[in-house]
Amino acid sequence: MKVKIAVFGIQETIDRVYAILPEDAEIELLPFVYSNVNETTSLLDTVYNCDVYLFTEYLSYLYARNQIERKRLPAVPIELDPYRISAALYRLHAEGPVKRIAFDLFDETYLRDVKSELDFEDGQIHPYLHDPWERPDIDSLLTYYSTLWLKGNIDHVLASTAEITAALQQKNIPASTIHLPELRLKQALEKAVSLAKLSESENKQMVTGYISVQGIDENTEIVGHRLDILKRIRKSLARFTNRTDSTFTETKERRFIIYGSEKLHKHLKEHYRSFPLLQEMKSGIKLPVYLGFGLGLSALESAKNAEIAHESCLRSDHSICYITNERQEMIGPIGVEKEIDTSSLYQALIHDARLNNELSYNFIDFITDRNNEPFSTNDVALFYQVTKRSAERTVNKLLTGDVIRIAGEERPYKKGRPRKLFTLNH
Numbered sequence: 001m002k003v004k005i006a007v008f009g010i011q012e013t014i015d016r017v018y019a020i021l022p023e024d025a026e027i028e029l030l031p032f033v034y035s036n037v038n039e040t041t042s043l044l045d046t047v048y049n050c051d052v053y054l055f056t057e058y059l060s061y062l063y064a065r066n067q068i069e070r071k072r073l074p075a076v077p078i079e080l081d082p083y084r085i086s087a088a089l090y091r092l093h094a095e096g097p098v099k100r101i102a103f104d105l106f107d108e109t110y111l112r113d114v115k116s117e118l119d120f121e122d123g124q125i126h127p128y129l130h131d132p133w134e135r136p137d138i139d140s141l142l143t144y145y146s147t148l149w150l151k152g153n154i155d156h157v158l159a160s161t162a163e164i165t166a167a168l169q170q171k172n173i174p175a176s177t178i179h180l181p182e183l184r185l186k187q188a189l190e191k192a193v194s195l196a197k198l199s200e201s202e203n204k205q206m207v208t209g210y211i212s213v214q215g216i217d218e219n220t221e222i223v224g225h226r227l228d229i230l231k232r233i234r235k236s237l238a239r240f241t242n243r244t245d246s247t248f249t250e251t252k253e254r255r256f257i258i259y260g261s262e263k264l265h266k267h268l269k270e271h272y273r274s275f276p277l278l279q280e281m282k283s284g285i286k287l288p289v290y291l292g293f294g295l296g297l298s299a300l301e302s303a304k305n306a307e308i309a310h311e312s313c314l315r316s317d318h319s320i321c322y323i324t325n326e327r328q329e330m331i332g333p334i335g336v337e338k339e340i341d342t343s344s345l346y347q348a349l350i351h352d353a354r355l356n357n358e359l360s361y362n363f364i365d366f367i368t369d370r371n372n373e374p375f376s377t378n379d380v381a382l383f384y385q386v387t388k389r390s391a392e393r394t395v396n397k398l399l400t401g402d403v404i405r406i407a408g409e410e411r412p413y414k415k416g417r418p419r420k421l422f423t424l425n426h
Contacts, residue, residue: 009057055077345424
């Protein structure tokens with residue numbers, strides 16, 4: 001598999017990553033270059049369809065940490081470990097004796113390791129410990145270093161980022177950046193690939209469906225008629241589950257439950273506009289049929305979401321189908337054709353997104369078939385029968401032309417990246 005890695009760092013480090021990348025590596029790097037580490041949060045919002053996120057500076061990772069954990073993104077930060085700090089101190093001493101040094105780090109235990117390794121005394125080292133759970137404060141760090149220098153307490157600063165080094169040098173404070181060894185870069189790339197493959201191997205999204213018929217007891221006094229309805233349902237579900245590699249069971253309350261995963265999920269997404277199972281049941285059963293499907297990262301979660309979708313169906317007096325995704329967002333009603341102004345959409349595709357005629361008509365077909373429900377880049381690739389890279393270029397044009405906007409996310413795997421979802425902007 002081709003692993004897509006979003007790499008965050010300064011230009012020099014990004015260039016180094018490209019330089020160590022083997023020619024035959026199944027890796028596609030997507031560089032996100034910044035000058036200041038606080039730019040990471042805004043850069044992160046522009047990333048989609050990546051398997052893993054690699055942060056070459058730990059400080060930049062801390063800026064984005066809340067976003068990463070909230071979205072459950074697979075991330076690999078390169079830590080400022082004792083090996084790197086010790087190597088930087090050795091290198092500094094090789095250039096000339098420096099007795100009093102300040103540096104910033106992210107783990108207090110690392111400081112003990114460095115002191116033990118190099119036999120430093122407390123007065124020789126002035127550490128600044130970042131709080132790993134708080135947003136970094138660069139101004140506070142610079143003030144700390146400047147104060148130490150003005151008081152004559154330090155001879156040199158080893159900074160964790162080039163940005164801090166440059167700011168100190170502008171104040172004529174001797175400073176250098178802790179070097180990132182090639183070994184650590186290679187290890188980080190290997191870890192990123194392993195994490196991506198682990199995420200890909202996880203079980204995919206689970207799907208549960210709850211199906212019931214309104215008034216099957218009250219309105220069917222004749223036992224034979226009720227049994228005929230149940231027989232029709234069982235036949236429809238048998239055909240449906242066979243096509244979607246799923247299974248179904250029947251409860252004592254005459255409610256049917258469908259269990260499936262990838263193929264069922266794919267079928268649901270491909271039939272937003274005209275849902276065959278709903279149409280078949282409506283034509284064969286003259287009572288309102290309710291179909292509620294739930295998506296989730298486990299069977300329990302998908303069942304809870306199916307219950308939510310089914311309860312929404314119960315508010316209707318006619319046959320209807322809803323889907324609740326893993327974020328408990330309601331999709332639907334499924335199988336009810338939505339009105340789409342294809343003429344205005346075509347004009348926007350041609351003039352704003354600058355797509356050619358063929359791509360424009362294909363996209364209109366895509367949106368129409370999906371009944372204007374949110375879509376991912378992966379959905380575009382499957383519909384157009386093109387590579388994900390090609391689909392990404394089309395989606396970027398649509399975003400740039402303000403034809404579509406980001407509508408949310410879906411998570412097709414228990415671990416790994418969520419996929420951004422898009423919808424028409426008008």
